[in-house]
Amino acid sequence: MLGPLIVLHELGHYLVGRWFGVGAEAFSVGFGKEIAGYTDKRGTRWKLSLLPIGGYVQFKGDMNPASVPDPAAPAEPDAFQTKPLWQRALIVAAGPVANVIIAVAIFSAFFMIFGKPVASDPAEENFVVAFAEESPAREAGIQIDDRIVAVEGKEMESYREVQQAIWLYPNRELDITVERDGQRITYPITTRSEEMTDQFGNASTIGLIGVESRPTERNFEAVGPITAVGLAVRQCADMFDMMVTGIGQILFGERSVKELGGPITIAKVSGEQLSLGWLEFVSFAALISLNLAFINLLPIPALDGGHLAFYAVEAVRRKPASPRSQELAFRTGMAIVLALMLFVTIIDIAKLPIFGS
Incomplete structure (x- = not known):
């Protein structure tokens, strides 16, 4: 359920980035060590990674998948950070928009x-x-x-x-x-x-x-x-x-908070919906796709909404936030995201029948 939806989310970033002439160094399905992959004629490394819990597209000029600029990298014309503010904002927004389009297409x-x-x-x-x-x-x-x-x-x-x-x-x-x-x-x-x-x-x-x-x-x-x-x-x-x-x-x-659910709950409910038939399963996929769009649009640094919030600040100030403030914000945002993932996973495990639900 999650794998294809996240890949399509990242594909939204990639396609709009390509549209604006941004080079992509890597497109990964999953995180961690590469299991298999190939490099296309544009220099993009398409790969399948060890941990199948998400994915990312890494554009040129980034030092990591969170789109933090690499200060040591030269300002290449096809680097993400060299593009106008409105183009960067559209590239970032393209991921959640792709998830919304998927849901609209299904319904x-x-x-x-x-x-x-x-x-x-x-x-x-x-x-x-x-x-x-x-x-x-x-x-x-x-x-x-x-x-x-x-x-x-x-x-x-x-x-x-x-x-x-x-x-x-x-x-x-x-x-x-x-x-x-x-x-x-x-x-x-x-x-x-x-x-x-x-x-x-x-x-x-x-x-x-x-x-x-x-x-x-x-x-x-x-x-x-x-x-x-x-x-x-x-x-x-x-x-x-x-x-x-x-x-x-x-x-x-x-x-x-027991009504929150993470990957384990999604896997459980996915199986239940599939047992009812493909229509119910696809309907549930549309719901999860909308959830991905909603979560990614939250103004938390390290999520797409956090990037868009920084771009809004940049548009108002006519200059980007300082590298130090961005670094602190992204570290804090990543801590929040990881803490939330841990929290909902604990809830998921506690709800399993072996723990008495």
Whole structure:
């Protein structure tokens, strides 16, 4: 799962770098000692390395894969550091953008193959037909036959949209707008928290308001390429929003850090999704690709977002940050990244069944 996605991420850097005339000294799949490889006619060493936990492209003028300039290297015309600021920024941004493009391409293909799901009768969507035994919605004043039309001011077209808008916010007050007798009424409702477990035993905490909607028949409407891309972009944007919200909740203690996952969890869930079929597996690959884009865009030195943050400072100051400050920032950023990797790996191991999950 991770290997091809990271290679395509690095390929994004490489292709945009080539487009701007930057020479590449090495393109490695994995880190550490080289197992096999060859050098192409442009002088780029393509290699497979011992540790299959990532990869990198090393452009000319860099002393390491983090794109730190080599002070001892001559200023060659095809060196990365000699290029204009906007070109360097585009080269760095190309990696996360490649991951976003992968996700958009996957979802676009799904929409083109299967079509857009639509209700056979949209007017029958989102009506409340029953309440759970413990229902914050009923306590707040919502009644049977009310139609949920908005959550936090955002219009809801389907009951699945209502669920997704509420699931992400356990123990949070949300403004739920219903339509009753032609009038709109908004109720502030505090969701209840419930831990749900899927068929593989993976637990997650969701928010509920305790309502049930009448089932509606759904059909799949054929769409063209442009519409499919638009739907895919919207789906990716919704996923990005969920990632930002989820990480924020973990940072502020609203969610457990147990919901974080690293390489071991990704491997476990990848296998589970593959057991359900290739469609589920490819959908999960799109989600992981978006996660890679999101993480790499964080403004942490040593990640792509950290480079872009330095370029933003350079654009404002009209000159780059001092080599000393960059070195300290990259060392600190690398320490943060390694600490985070260690942290999520410990969580991954602790969640394994042999440790009682």
